[in-house]
Amino acid sequence: MSPMTKIVECVPNFSEGRNLERIEKIVQPFRAREGVKLLDYQRDEDHNRCVVTVVGEPEALKTAVLEAMGAAIAVIDMRAHKGQHPRMGAVDVVPFIPVKNMSMKEAIELSRQVAQSAAQKFKLPIFLYEESATAVHRRNLADIRKGQFEGMPEKLKQAEWKPDFGPTEMHPSAGVTAVGARMALVAYNVNLGTSSLDIASDIARKVRHLSGGLRYCKAIGVELKHRGIVQVSINMTDYTKTALYRVFELIRIEAKRWGVPVVGSEIVGLVPMGALIDTATYYLQLENFKTEQVLESRIYE
């Protein structure tokens, strides 16, 4: 791999979590393909949904994502879809995340290309969301998806919900899709040495953006009944601007107010190396440290 190879991640969500044969057809385009690497896919029967994690070079990934979208549209009929997770389309949402040698601007451009091609190819209405959104009210996926598959025919009639690409009527069986670029999410939980959910919820309110906390931090209080403790469960929406260690230390400070210790924390799923380097840099007070000093980053560049 050349040092300048661009790498982008894609985490498409498909509305099928039960039929393994269909899921295999959807995932197939990501397998054994030059320039694309399937990292993971997880299906959930209750949600009736499958989440794929794939990385690759932009052009190769674009081709594979479009093929997987076509496969999903061919095998999923949303008119028969039931599941606990909110959804509006067979291909519910397709986020692109810049990983290496790739700017957010380039990821946005890639998402627009995929959205345009898919809309044309599959006669699918597509909204651009997050960093790719064309209006402020379309940034948040929850706002776009509100009303879900069943409500989309009515929603699309409103001028402010005219799709960015594709027809203004819903695809009869595949519904509507959101495509966009966003920062890598880090799922991060901090465990507290108390059984009081009130304390976890109070701290979550204080550290999250929504209610006055850190800009790129979403948080709720959660009970871990099997351990008899509680947790502040966090989604870091831009770890490059709101660092992991900052929310960790802030939670520690807020927990002191209750005389409650932080007993641990956990990172769920994948985390970019940069988030851990930031953490080491802060606590060791590192001067002038560069990512290129990490041996592994040099081996594989």
Added chain:
Amino acid sequence: MSPMTKIVECVPNFSEGRNLERIEKIVQPFRAREGVKLLDYQRDEDHNRCVVTVVGEPEALKTAVLEAMGAAIAVIDMRAHKGQHPRMGAVDVVPFIPVKNMSMKEAIELSRQVAQSAAQKFKLPIFLYEESATAVHRRNLADIRKGQFEGMPEKLKQAEWKPDFGPTEMHPSAGVTAVGARMALVAYNVNLGTSSLDIASDIARKVRHLSGGLRYCKAIGVELKHRGIVQVSINMTDYTKTALYRVFELIRIEAKRWGVPVVGSEIVGLVPMGALIDTATYYLQLENFKTEQVLESRIYE
């Protein structure tokens, strides 16, 4: 690259730091070669020495290292060599460091193969050192090299200094070489907010193995005159057993004794990702974190 590809690092030291044409001949075998990647090479005119950092798959790296040794032996005549750094051969020392999917045992085996081939091919006396050493008194490179090139003819006559491979007489122009396997070294410095070298030296004595400190830690006090401060300059000889954060926190504790603040720290050169993950894991109190959760480790595996 397959997930199971073995990766080993080699940091050979050659006794030529002035003649660029000769250095290029020595480095050439590491360039544009399948399965081998030249990361860096640094020459020092005062030391009259060149240190190469290269990684690769074991077989490919072995071939390249043997070629580079041959090139060095062809162009360097130790009888005319002058330099500040202690040295005993044209190829002074060849350490192998396990990096990925590679045990220390495998690195030792690789070092033995290289030592045996080189001894035979170049009629060169070779000592196995560090983890590959065949006797306790041969573990430490400084002990093997004592007497330097000029003293080797006499030294080799002693029974306890019979080479592990090759002739029992010194190579007339290339001297003697040490080959072995060792852990990755991390060069790490901690800066103190005082101009007192005595304080840095006192703390260095307390944290280093030699005088009662941490097992895999070498340290000395150093003045940073241009900044008006002092530094504990450290070599971490096995960061998997003596973690960076542990020596950092210990220095902080010792500095408190003098009312001196730690104003920063620095990692010089390359550091394995694992050392930074350890640090993040400690300070964030991470539970069950695995290296495979680092996005970059998955992309390039």
